[in-house]
């Protein structure tokens with residue numbers, strides 16, 4: 001079970017910058033960053049508020065429109081900002097090809113959970129702020145020549161936590177994928193199991209993996225895409241059992257958070273611990289793919305993974321020529 005507040009602290013914020021409030025020399029020891037900010041000072045009066053975003057890595061100021069056009073990645077250093085699930089989805093699938101499944105499904109407060117606020121009031125708040133009913137969007141779509149079953153998680157809905165709805169929606173998606181002989185792709189971002197649903201959320205780990213096992217037995221490919229951050233119960237279940245595991249650069253990927261591991265093991269953690277790059281070196285993931293390259297790469301990988309697979313309809317086509 002995860003402490004969601006922990007992960008939201010490590011999530012780089014999509015910070016809208018009030019240019020007038022930027023002090024010079026934000027990055028200690030980085031003279032180039034100081035120069036850029038210094039240079040920006042004289043024209044600050046002409047820059048309307050809320051149109052620029054400061055890169056969380058290189059501290060470059062990016063025009064919001066450019067950031068959106070670049071799929072929320074920094075044009076200077078390639079830093080990947082958080083992106084809404086719907087925007088990501090639109091960047092991956094063929095236009096107008098997405099048929100959403102179970103869009104109206106939302107959680108029930110089975111445990112009558114009340115912390116600082118009640119679970120139903122939290123759900124309502126996040127439903128309002130994100131426009132989604134829960135932390136995953138699922139459906140069938142076309143991606144180039146491939147029809148696929150696709151699930152995209154949204155970290156902005158309660159830390160992308162996996163409760164009964166996330167588990168059920170993904171399980172139904174995978175089951176439809178198995179029935180219709182489709183590859184499954186799940187784009188994960190999550191702080192883990194949803195504490196408000198206790199063991200009901202933990203059960204989703206077994207349920208999703210069970211469905212994936214049947215999908216695998218049917219000889220169908222499953223690609224798991226990890227984005228920042230993918231942790232805890234989600235990483236310990238469906239996110240880590242892909243036939244192919246891809247990840248966005250710089251993403252935090254792991255089970256327990258680094259602070260917990262450090263406290264438990266009483267050992268210094270190696271540099272880059274729990275990042276995409278660290279895990280690629282150690283064979284935990286198969287490839288790092290940038291957001292701008294994701295659609296093209298997924299289509300290429302699907303070309304390999306589905307090569308030789310019999311298309312369901314092709315089987316039934318009667319032969320025309322007997323000669």
Ligand SMILES: [Zn+2]
Nearest residue numbers: 055058074077
């Ligand atoms: Zn940058």
